Amino acid sequence: MDNTAEYCCAYCGESNATFIDFSAGTHQSYVEDCQVCCQPNILYVRIDEDTLDIEIDSAPES
Template sequence: MDELPEQTVHCPFCDARLTLLLDTSAGAEHSYTEDCHVCCQPMLVHLTQDTDGHWQATLEQE
């Protein structure tokens, strides 16, 4: 079983530094909602995969 990639990000609400396990199961470009581990606000996580297979997450307020 493959391990989920991790990325360190900052919450778009409280700016807390978080390490997310990225849900890559839905393909090379998709979005999902995850609550901030500090302030519990819903963050929209946008995932993209580049041609080398590296994942990049960007966050915004939902």
């Protein structure tokens, strides 16, 4: 099982990889700094329980 997923930075638009902790539940949110521009992104992670597909939305931290 792949525990990484990608999201686009809400500030610079660059692609970033992040580690997904499946034990934290199917709906997660946390702040992670962009690996390119270092701005904080709020990540909203959803994991499909049946297929384990991962969806991530990012938003700027206000």
